Amino acid sequence: MAVREKLLIAVDETETSMHALHYVAQIAGCMEPMTICLLHIYPEPPPDFYLKGGTLASYKENQNAKAERVFSQAMIILEKAGVNKARVSTDNRFAEGKTISEELLAVRSEGDFGTVVVGKRGVSRTEEFLFGSISNALAQHSTSFTTWIVGSDDH
Amino acid sequence: MIIDWNLYPKEIVPRLKAHRVMKSVRKPPRLVTDTSDFTSITYGDIIHVDGRYFIIVGHTREGRFGIDSQIKPWVPKVQDLMNGERFIIKLVFHETYDLKIGELKVTCFRSPEKEARVLELVGNNPYFMHGCSVLDEVDNLVRILDIIDGRRLDNHIAKLGASHEEYVAEHLKEMLVRFLTSVAGIRLLHDNGLKHGDIRRDHIFVERESGTFRWIDFDYDFYVPERPYAMDLFGLGNVLLFILGKQNFRVGDVVNHPDMGEKIMKTINTNDLSLLAQDRIFNLKKLFPYIPDSLNNILLHFSVGTQVFYNSVAEFQDELQQAVDTL
Numbered sequence: 001m002a003v004r005e006k007l008l009i010a011v012d013e014t015e016t017s018m019h020a021l022h023y024v025a026q027i028a029g030c031m032e033p034m035t036i037c038l039l040h041i042y043p044e045p046p047p048d049f050y051l052k053g054g055t056l057a058s059y060k061e062n063q064n065a066k067a068e069r070v071f072s073q074a075m076i077i078l079e080k081a082g083v084n085k086a087r088v089s090t091d092n093r094f095a096e097g098k099t100i101s102e103e104l105l106a107v108r109s110e111g112d113f114g115t116v117v118v119g120k121r122g123v124s125r126t127e128e129f130l131f132g133s134i135s136n137a138l139a140q141h142s143t144s145f146t147t148w149i150v151g152s153d154d155h
Numbered sequence: 156m157i158i159d160w161n162l163y164p165k166e167i168v169p170r171l172k173a174h175r176v177m178k179s180v181r182k183p184p185r186l187v188t189d190t191s192d193f194t195s196i197t198y199g200d201i202i203h204v205d206g207r208y209f210i211i212v213g214h215t216r217e218g219r220f221g222i223d224s225q226i227k228p229w230v231p232k233v234q235d236l237m238n239g240e241r242f243i244i245k246l247v248f249h250e251t252y253d254l255k256i257g258e259l260k261v262t263c264f265r266s267p268e269k270e271a272r273v274l275e276l277v278g279n280n281p282y283f284m285h286g287c288s289v290l291d292e293v294d295n296l297v298r299i300l301d302i303i304d305g306r307r308l309d310n311h312i313a314k315l316g317a318s319h320e321e322y323v324a325e326h327l328k329e330m331l332v333r334f335l336t337s338v339a340g341i342r343l344l345h346d347n348g349l350k351h352g353d354i355r356r357d358h359i360f361v362e363r364e365s366g367t368f369r370w371i372d373f374d375y376d377f378y379v380p381e382r383p384y385a386m387d388l389f390g391l392g393n394v395l396l397f398i399l400g401k402q403n404f405r406v407g408d409v410v411n412h413p414d415m416g417e418k419i420m421k422t423i424n425t426n427d428l429s430l431l432a433q434d435r436i437f438n439l440k441k442l443f444p445y446i447p448d449s450l451n452n453i454l455l456h457f458s459v460g461t462q463v464f465y466n467s468v469a470e471f472q473d474e475l476q477q478a479v480d481t482l
Contacts, residue, residue, distance in 0.1 A: 043380035047264045048251040097348070099381045126430055127259060129389070129464050132381035 002145045004114030007036045010104055010134070011070050020119035020150035021074050025081030036083065038074050038090045039107055040067040041100045060094065067092040101137035108145060117148045158183045163201075167208050167236040171201075174234075176212055184210070188292040193229040193246040202233065202244060204297050205289035209233035209244060232302075242286075245270070245298040245374065254377070256431050261386065262378040266352075267296040270374040273349055274298065282340040284360070284371045303369055308359040308394070312401055319443060322401050328482045330398050331450075333361075333368045335476060338391060340370055342468045345384050352376045354390025356397045388465055389431055392457035395475070396429075396437060399450055404436045415442060426460025433459065449478035 009024060011017045028034055042063040049059060071090045078088055095103035108116055120135040128136070138147040160168050163186075171177065177184070180199035187202050196202065202209045213232040217225045229248040234241050251264040271288035279285060286300035305311075312330065316322030337359055341351055351358075352375035360369050377386050397403055409415045409423065419442060427438035436442065437458040440451040453474050456465055465471045 046262055046378045047266065047376065048262070051249055051251070051264075095380070099383065101381065125459065125461070126257060129430055130256065130259060130261060130382060130385050131379060132385070134381065 002108075002112050002114035004146060005031075005034050006111065006113045007034060007115045007117060008104075008108055008111065008113035009036060009038055009074075009117040010119075011038050011040055011074050013066065013070055014119070014121075016119035016121040016152045017070075018073065018077065018119075019152050020117055020148075021077050022081075023150045024117050024148070025078050025083055034087065036078070036088045037111065037113065038071055038088065039104065040070055040090070040092045041095050041103050041107075042067070042093075043095050043100060044097075063094070064092060099132070099137075101132070101134045104134065104138070105141055113145065115146050115148065116142075117150065119152060120149045121152045156181070156183055162186050163208065163236075170236050170239065171208075171210065174210060174236075176210055190246045190291045190295050190297060191293060193248060196228070196231065196246070201236070202231070202291075202297070204291050205299070208236040209242065209299075210236055212241075215243060241302055243300040243302055245300065247295040247297070257433070263352075264376055264378070265374045266376040267298065267374060269349065269352065269376050270298055271296055273344060273351075273373040274300075276344070276347055276349060277340075280340065280343070281367055282336050282369055284369055298374075303360045303362060303371065304364070305360045305362040305369070307357040308361055308368065309356040309397060311361040312398065316401070319401050320445065323443070323445065327399070328479065331475070331479045331482070333366065334359075334394065334398055335472070335479060337368045337370060337394075338468060338472045338475060341387055341391060342472055345387070345468055350376060350384060350387050351390070352387070354387050354394065356394050359394065384468065388468060388471060389457060391468065391471060392437075392454065393429075393435075395450075396435065396439070396454055396457070399446060399454065400439050400442070404439070404442055405434045406436075409436065409442065412442075426458060428459050430457055430459050430461065447478065447482065449474075449481060453478060 007024065009021060011021060045054065045059045075085065075088065079085060091107065093103055093107060116138060118135050118138060123133065135149040139149065163171060176199050185200045187196050187200055190196065190202060196211065198211055198213065200211050202211065210233060211231040212234050214226045214228060215230040215232060217227055229246040231244050232241065233244050247267045248265055251262065253260040254263045274286050274288060277283040284300055284303055286298055288296055288298045291297050315326040341354070344351060351370060351373060353372055358370060358372050360371055362369060379385055406420065409420045410417060422441050423436060427436055427441060429435040429437050437454045438451065439446050439454060453471070455461055456463060
């Protein structure tokens with residue numbers, strides 16, 4: 001049973017993601033007993049990564065470092081808005097053999113998160129067709145939980 | 156020309172000595188066991204893999220839509236010296252490039268491993284080319300492919316019907332029924348986590364005797380982690396466009412067409428064009444009003460004006476099957 005006070009916020013290094021975080025911090029950050037999980041997901045490496053001599057271990061190391069930077073930046077935003085640090089956790093996942101939205105939905109289900117937050121930037125139809133839209137995927141699957149899709153123009 | 160015949164098993168020497176290729180080469184054939192440098196492997200050389208000896212009798216060409224241009228040196232045509240059977244061999248060629256789609260780019264690459272996995276998965280499935288993969292001396296993945304006796308789908312369709320209307324009346328349903336087997340084939344790949352990678356109208360071969368549509372060329376792949384099958388889906392839309400139109404129509408084709416011209420051209424707007432390559436007209440109903448709505452509506456999913464995308468081949472297949480059932 002999804003717990004609506006458990007927020008899962010998808011974060012990455014984009015401005016869109018940080019906008020979403022600001023939004024959550026201002027709207028709901030101080031509400032008790034809200035808890036927040038910052039989720040960073042990274043995809044499988046591009047094919048030429050291995051051909052150029054890259055290893056999975058080095059790829060993961062880079063992605064983990066990137067996630068740590070994102071989490072630090074996110075924590076600053078949340079703390080500034082008065083969110084108690086003790087109520088914030090982080091999770092960094094590798095979407096192995098899955099799309100990012102599939103991994104996000106899996107994490108949501110595992111943790112019974114009742115509210116999922118993602119940022120959304122304006123993309124062309126072509127871009128959406130080719131590269132997909134995590135917010136659209138979430139909207140399609142939001143039957144047993146609530147999704148907040150935060151547009152980048154709201155700030 | 157001095158040839159060391161001791162390099163070869165006794166049972167293939169007579170065939171090799173008598174081979175027509177041996178009469179036209181000026182240097183002794185090279186026995187190649189390491190295929191890494193495919194550019195150095197030439198006509199008359201013998202590739203020795205999997206205990207077999209394949210003499211190179213030619214090379215395939217990149218035959219893109221009527222223009223036979225560049226030789227593909229990594230894809231030689233060969234003959235097995237043991238039994239005389241002909242094959243196409245694909246050698247490892249790791250190529251990566253960015254496909255530009257408007258301002259967007261998709262990273263494409265050749266993956267011998269992916270092609271090998273597809274060949275293994277499809278086995279003797281009649282709707283795919285067949286072949287096997289073996290390792291050379293230094294573990295390059297060499298693919299040995301059966302040759303399909305047939306011709307490219309676009310060349311096949313071009314010869315059907317004197318006019319588009321006649322083609323639609325007499326041949327379209329049959330083409331679509333066969334295309335549905337191709338679509339089911341792609342669904343099989345996707346269901347097993349694999350992509351075709353380069354779906355084009357010249358990557359379906361129509362078997363001469365049976366008319367069966369068979370997919371060829373599985374070594375391309377692309378990096379689109381969130382929508383891994385989007386490019387395959389769009390490829391299917393492009394092939395359907397060609398099957399319904401009997402050709403692709405760009406603005407110039409409409410203007411210059413004796414039955415269309417400026418009058419029809421004025422009815423075309425941006426929403427009628429391809430979502431990815433905005434020079435192709437996907438709303439064929441405006442060019443050929445007798446095309447059934449059910450088929451044209453499938454095409455519109457790939458147009459600029461679409462509000463809904465297909466998310467899977469299954470969705471595309473289901474709608475196409477329903478449309479074909481009503482023809």
